[in-house]
Amino acid sequence: MADIYDLILSVNLPGTLSDAEISELRWHLGLVPQPATPLSLVTDYAEPLIGDDGQPEEDEQGNWLMSYEPYPVLAAKGPAHRAGGVLLSALEPETRGGWALTSRQEFHPDELGRVDELLLWLHERAVNSLDFQCHVRFYEEDTFAPVSVTEGEVIWP
Numbered sequence: 738m739a740d741i742y743d744l745i746l747s748v749n750l751p752g753t754l755s756d757a758e759i760s761e762l763r764w765h766l767g768l769v770p771q772p773a774t775p776l777s778l779v780t781d782y783a784e785p786l787i788g789d790d791g792q793p794e795e796d797e798q799g800n801w802l803m804s805y806e807p808y809p810v811l812a813a814k815g816p817a818h819r820a821g822g823v824l825l826s827a828l829e830p831e832t833r834g835g836w837a838l839t840s841r842q843e844f845h846p847d848e849l850g851r852v853d854e855l856l857l858w859l860h861e862r863a864v865n866s867l868d869f870q871c872h873v874r875f876y877e878e879d880t881f882a883p884v885s886v887t888e889g890e891v892i893w894p
Contacts, residue, residue: 740846743841743842743873743881744843744852745840745873746870746872748863748868748870749838750837751835751836759828761777762778762838765811766811766812766828766840767811768828779858810852814826823841824841824842827839827840
């Protein structure tokens with residue numbers, strides 16, 4: 738059985754985000770198709786190509802062959818597979834001129850680097866530190882613990 742984590746995120750963002758940033762953020766939330774512009778919020782999509790035998794494929798020098806196929810980080814929707822409840826993401830304009838983001842997602846530890854990258858981006862742009870709230874739990878646990886961002890690093894409980 739795979740390790741799955743349950744993430745709840747709430748962020749208030751300023752109204753000064755560019756159209757390109759909002760477009761890419763909407764894509765990461767599963768709200769729109771992938772933008773045609775180069776991706777900048779999350780950039781590391783490198784994963785080893787896995788062969789029919791379940792092992793990473795290698796080139797002639799023994800280096801793993803890598804795939805760089807981008808995918809949205811917080812885009813799952815519908816019933817959660819392991820944690821129960823509903824997976825969703827929303828981004829709506831606020832009455833104060835900014836943006837309100839809410840997301841509940843499941844993720845596998847292999848996705849942690851991409852989740853970290855997006856959380857760092859969101860934290861750096863949050864209106865203030867109180868406007869970035871993130872909590873996580875292992876899917877079999879009863880309670881959530883806070884995720885913090887300190888000095889450019891995501892600190893998981």
